[in-house]
Amino acid sequence: MQASAETADRIYATGSFMDITRQRAGDMNFVFSTWPFMGFNVLAMVTFGLAIGKMRIFDNIAANLPLIRQALIVSLTVGVTGNLLYVIAGESARRFIPSLPLIASLVGQTFGAPAFALFYMSGLILLAQRSSWQTRLAPLASVGRMAITNYLLQTVICTSLFYGYGLGLYGKMGVAAGILLTVLIYSMQIPVSTWWLKRFRFGPVEWLWRTLTYGQRQPMRPV
Numbered sequence: 001m002q003a004s005a006e007t008a009d010r011i012y013a014t015g016s017f018m019d020i021t022r023q024r025a026g027d028m029n030f031v032f033s034t035w036p037f038m039g040f041n042v043l044a045m046v047t048f049g050l051a052i053g054k055m056r057i058f059d060n061i062a063a064n065l066p067l068i069r070q071a072l073i074v075s076l077t078v079g080v081t082g083n084l085l086y087v088i089a090g091e092s093a094r095r096f097i098p099s100l101p102l103i104a105s106l107v108g109q110t111f112g113a114p115a116f117a118l119f120y121m122s123g124l125i126l127l128a129q130r131s132s133w134q135t136r137l138a139p140l141a142s143v144g145r146m147a148i149t150n151y152l153l154q155t156v157i158c159t160s161l162f163y164g165y166g167l168g169l170y171g172k173m174g175v176a177a178g179i180l181l182t183v184l185i186y187s188m189q190i191p192v193s194t195w196w197l198k199r200f201r202f203g204p205v206e207w208l209w210r211t212l213t214y215g216q217r218q219p220m221r222p223v
Contacts, residue, residue, distance in 0.1 A: 001096050012163055013170040020163055045114065061125060068122050075119040082112020142193035143186075146203030150189050157185055 011023045057064045085108030093102035127133040143150055160166040161181075162173075173181070196203065200220050202210060210218045 009171060013168060014164040017165045020165065041110065048114075061129070065126075065129070068125055071118060072122040072126065075115045075122060079112050079115035079119050082108040082110075082115055084108070084112075086112055139190045139194055142197050143189055145197060146193045146206060148209060149203035149205040150193065152205060153189065154185060 008023055008027065011019050015023065052058075057067070061068070086105050087108075089101045089108060090105035093099055093105050095102070124137065128137055162168070162170040164170070193203070199222075201207070201222055202218070202220065207218055207220055
């Protein structure tokens with residue numbers, strides 16, 4: 001496993017487009033082998049989302065503010081605890097080698113990651129109840145309406161920066177620089193998405209997805 005990881009790192013950093021494509025195909029075979037284990041987590045997420053939808057919390061946010069505030073506090077507590085356990089225990093564990101620290105780390109991640117997601121959602125909902133924050137957060141809606149397009153655009157940008165057939169920065173960028181790059185890319189996508197949706201109903205990939213889903217060409221221009 002260690003040798004495979006080192007080979008992958010080398011190919012991603014220095015390989016050609018075809019070299020990296022072959023490596024990714026091999027990596028995907030490994031990812032598919034983990035689906036039976038990931039399925040439980042995915043099922044839990046879908047079930048949780050279904051429960052929130054059936055409770056119709058978003059239909060009347062004002063009436064559910066006490067519940068949302070409670071979710072904010074609980075999810076922050078669980079998120080911080082779980083992710084600290086994930087990081088601290090993970091430092092003394094080796095991936096794919098069964099051990100108590102590895103189990104503790106995975107348990108922390110299993111509960112901590114979705115808890116933080118719920119914390120972010122609850123926090124944004126509460127902020128959006130204030131008129132000043134509604135104005136500040138409004139541009140983010142455009143990014144969300146073009147989620148698939150922006151996701152793929154991030155992929156194109158980052159593979160061009162990091163992979164061997166691009167600038168070859170794979171493994172050469174520290175955490176601080178990585179965070180700065182993340183902020184820069186997202187900050188660029190906000191005005192681009194806003195500009196696009198003033199002229200078109202959907203993002204380009206969203207339009208294609210809807211056209212294929214409904215089996216007929218969807219109108220792109222606003223009515």
